[in-house]
Amino acid sequence: MATTYITAAQSQAFDAYTMNQIGIPSMVLMERAALAVAHQIVNSTSFDLNNVLVVAGTGNNGGDGVAVARLLHLNHIPVTIWLLGNRDHASEQTQQQLTIADHYNIPVIADQPDMANYTTVVDAIFGVGLSRDITGKFADVVDAINAAKANVMAIDMPTGLGTDDGQIMGTVVEATETVTMSYNKLGLATDNGRRFGGIVTVADIGIYDPATLTERKS
């Protein structure tokens, strides 16, 4: 069966269709995404789970990351969330995920930690919402992740890699693995995609392609 590759716009359109036309709540899609990522982190041989750092943006990619942190915590894996930005400016779903994480007393830090303390990093900074070059503080965070020895699991896309064309948008996370939602992404099928996305897993999270009204093909 041929693999389907999509763009960021298609990904966002399929999400919207599944939520708004079919009626699956965004938090359900986010939970299914997080379950797929957590499952891969636990079952892959790539990751030493002694101490995990989830680096989360304030968009829904970050929301996925916060949900992954909670799932790892429930799996008795030590995990810390490094939240990049103001919690009050986070998306509705990400704020809800942070409130949930608070109930489990999962530490949420704002300042860069000593990266040498962590054995695995989860890249939940930007996904298909990346819309411009990464600069300033965000670029410094990407550099810190790449300088660390820990293996990296990227959620949906390695932060900084263009979803549609695999262009490096200022800088890019060097991921060991990527779990991308619903369909593979055109940017992951490029030389940069292979180099910075690492091993790619496509997670079926119940997103439907409105054009074919069928489940994900493969």
Ligand SMILES: NC(=O)C1=CN([C@@H]2O[C@H](COP(=O)(O)OP(=O)(O)OC[C@H]3O[C@@H](n4cnc5c(N)ncnc54)[C@H](O)[C@@H]3O)[C@@H](O)[C@H]2O)[C@H](O)CC1
């Ligand atoms: N229900 C759903 O929509 C699901 C989405 N999933 C996950 O959501 C992300 C896409 O989330 P979104 O909030 O649209 O965008 P990001 O989190 O990727 O980016 C956040 C935000 O950041 C801003 N931004 C973009 N580029 C830059 C930059 N270079 N510097 C600073 N800020 C930037 C921009 O405003 C973005 O909106 C998707 O990847 C999935 O991980 C779920 O997985 C499934 C359900």
Ligand SMILES: [K+]
């Ligand atoms: K990411």
